Amino acid sequence: MDAADMGQDLERVLLTEEQIGTRLDELAAQIDADYAGREVLLVGVLKGAVMVMADLARRLHLPVEMDWMAVSSYGAGTTSSGVVRILKDLDADLTGRHVLIVEDIIDSGLTLSWLLSNLRTRGPASVEVATMLRKPEAAKVDVDVRYVGFDIPTDFVVGYGLDYAEKYRNLPFVGTLAPHVYTD
Numbered sequence: 701m702d703a704a705d706m707g708q709d710l711e712r713v714l715l716t717e718e719q720i721g722t723r724l725d726e727l728a729a730q731i732d733a734d735y736a737g738r739e740v741l742l743v744g745v746l747k748g749a750v751m752v753m754a755d756l757a758r759r760l761h762l763p764v765e766m767d768w769m770a771v772s773s774y775g776a777g778t779t780s781s782g783v784v785r786i787l788k789d790l791d792a793d794l795t796g797r798h799v800l801i802v803e804d805i806i807d808s809g810l811t812l813s814w815l816l817s818n819l820r821t822r823g824p825a826s827v828e829v830a831t832m833l834r835k836p837e838a839a840k841v842d843v844d845v846r847y848v849g850f851d852i853p854t855d856f857v858v859g860y861g862l863d864y865a866e867k868y869r870n871l872p873f874v875g876t877l878a879p880h881v882y883t884d
């Protein structure tokens with residue numbers, strides 16, 4: 701599926717597949733250098749991080765393991781409450797592990813902030829974060845994100861793992877939706 705196939709659902713392409721790939725090459729090189737000689741446990745946050753996890757992991761030369769968590773924010777509406785429920789926990793024991801959380805997007809930062817505190821109670825050697833996208837609101841929360849793909853405006857985006865009502869996750873690019881999609 702490409703931008704043309706989305707027809708009038710798409711307002712504009714924010715990041716092309718090529719831009720995403722180029723940035724992932726850079727991030728992977730940086731991660732390989734930072735973790736040289738160590739083994740990393742990549743922790744993907746379902747479902748949005750599936751694309752970035754797959755594309756980042758295959759660019760790394762480090763020995764890595766991949767594990768997954770699914771979480772959901774309590775509270776109504778589209779904004780995070782910061783109260784998080786674990787829907788699927790990790791299979792891995794984090795004791796002594798170098799954990800790299802892989803995220804699709806950080807908006808308020810509340811979900812990530814909760815996740816960091818939770819994983820840090822499990823005895824890891826280190827916990828860092830890599831996110832494909834970050835919105836300005838995230839800057840207000842004191843979470844240290846070591847690897848950021850792109851800082852983007854506050855508009856609601858879809859594609860490359862991100863959904864609107866579970867759709868558009870499969871788009872290979874990141875785009876904004878036309879308002880009629882969510883107002884009709």
Ligand code: 5GP
Nearest residue numbers: 780806807808809810811855856857862863
């Ligand atoms: P927060 O950082 O506010 O706690 O929540 C981050 C989560 O909100 C993301 O994992 C994602 O599920 C959702 N989210 C935030 N901004 C967007 C966006 O622009 N588009 C989509 N599809 N989801 C978003």
Ligand code: MG
Nearest residue numbers: 745748804805
């Ligand atoms: Mg996420």
Ligand code: MG
Nearest residue numbers: 748862863864
């Ligand atoms: Mg979603």
